[in-house]
Amino acid sequence: MTSAPQLLTDPFLQLPTETSVRVVWFTEFAGVNHTVTYGENLKLTAKANTTKLSRTREDQQSRVANQTKDGEVYQKPVQRDIWRHEAEVTGLTPDVRVNYRVTSVREDRENVSSGVFSLAATPKPDTPLKILLTSDHQLKPMTAANLQKVVETVGQVDGVWFAGDLVNVSDRASEWFDDNGGGALFPGLQGRAKYNMTHDGVNTTYTGGQIIQNAPMFTCIGNHEVMGRFARVGSLDGEFDDTIPRAVAQKIYRDKSLIDNSFNTNTYEEIFSLPKSKEGGKRYYAVSFGNVRLVVLYATNMWRTPNLDKKYRGRYQEAEKDFNNSENWGYGQVIYEPIAKGSKQYNWLEAELNSPEFKQAKYKVVMFHHPPHTLGDNIVPAYTEPVQIIERDGDNIKAVRYEYPKDADYIIHDVVPLLEAANVQLVFYGHSHLWNRFVSSSGMHFLETSNVGNTYGAAWGDRKREVPTGYQEDYVKLGDPNGLKPIVPTIAPLLGEDGKPMPYVSSNDITVFSIFDTGTGTISSYRFDTRKPDSEVVKFDEFKLKNRNFRSPTSSRSRGSFS
The missing domain is CATH 2.60.40.10 (Immunoglobulins)
Incomplete structure (x- = not known):
């Protein structure tokens, strides 16, 4: 049958x-x-x-x-x-x-x-909304529980902002639709997941939540939405990892397709209908939603291992076996879309921040994937073009290394000052699989709420980042490399082994989600302990966005328009 x-x-x-x-x-x-x-x-x-x-x-x-x-x-x-x-x-x-x-x-x-x-049209500017802030689902163990608790805690949300890394391998169909482990993207966001978790002999099946059937979702590109050279290797995992810069592909493959022979976001762009900018298409855009102007950037790079074992092609080196075969080089943590001052994306962003739609919005939010501030591992090294150093002994290559000058970090030195000057209230991002937040001296908030399905740890206390020694740069092992102190949660912080409140959530048992209430300008973060399926969801942090230089709308242009 x-x-x-x-x-x-x-x-x-x-x-x-x-x-x-x-x-x-x-x-x-x-x-x-x-x-x-x-x-x-x-x-x-x-x-x-x-x-x-x-x-x-x-x-x-x-x-x-x-x-x-x-x-x-x-x-x-x-x-x-x-x-x-x-x-x-x-x-x-x-x-x-x-x-x-x-x-x-x-x-x-x-x-x-x-x-x-x-369904509904885009909300009016004065309509109070509840927006789910999420990222880094990637079929991780706690994601279905996370999304189920969103609906059980706050009911139907009005929108979803997803800061990248929706799946692990973008061209693998089952990761989007029907992975038999129960963690595929769409089932989780539609209440059709069947993810089993067992603690102390008790099995609980989580179904996710019916969310995006009733609320629009706006996404940005994370490193896992990008695929590498097409069909050059024998697996999709290998193809995902096989990215090289466009300029290198041009030299190697000449007139052949740069999309097929460097990197692409084809599947991501085919799956989603998103606002478009003239310059970046779906890859970066801006949209008005209620009383919020959301600016979405394409700021992510290729994740490579920090491991310095000579057999690995990593962020700081090429594998020893590939020294004489440059076609297999990875070229470090490749930046997919330029965002440095003077680039096409930077110029678009500068124009958007000066647009009537942006200036007249009550809340100004910027979303991208790579963290400007975090306790996570993925912020090191700096977000800049890798500087290649080839060491030779005569005609023989002894090492191929990559440096990342901290004073050339495009996000910190180019993008963040632009956002500060434009009175952006919130920068929202993911990538490091934890919850932490920061605030600048001018009052701009930074929120990473990516401890949704798992974590890889926080560089805090005795736990240090894996960073190279003997390199030119001084790579930061602890804390935020870009100088901000993490904010301790305001309501119910978790306690460390020393009994002191921790300024982050980094757990493979406790899952976190955040809700932006545009009626009050409040962002609330919640946690749920999956080891205790009958336990309550706990609101552990809350902060409010300031209405900085807000003016009443005077533009005749539609607040629902795209640019």
């Missing part, structure tokens, strides 16, 4: 405007007709456009369907056919929610429908 055909995902919301919103869903069949029915008694219909994802595959490391161990079904990357459907629902009134359902008709004429959810 075969199971009834299903949609690959529930529908989710994208690109709200003052009168419309996009509805997106996925199937594993092309079908012959795909529609959204909506409104009173679902009498209105919007027809969807269908496209096929071009690079979604499964491979040896996939955990999908009958493959529970490496190579059981797939011995190499194999294309997986997935179709994306998008319909625009129009004629909406701001702040009026409308029921909707999606239906896909298969080639055999069988109808497959979703449940009934609700």
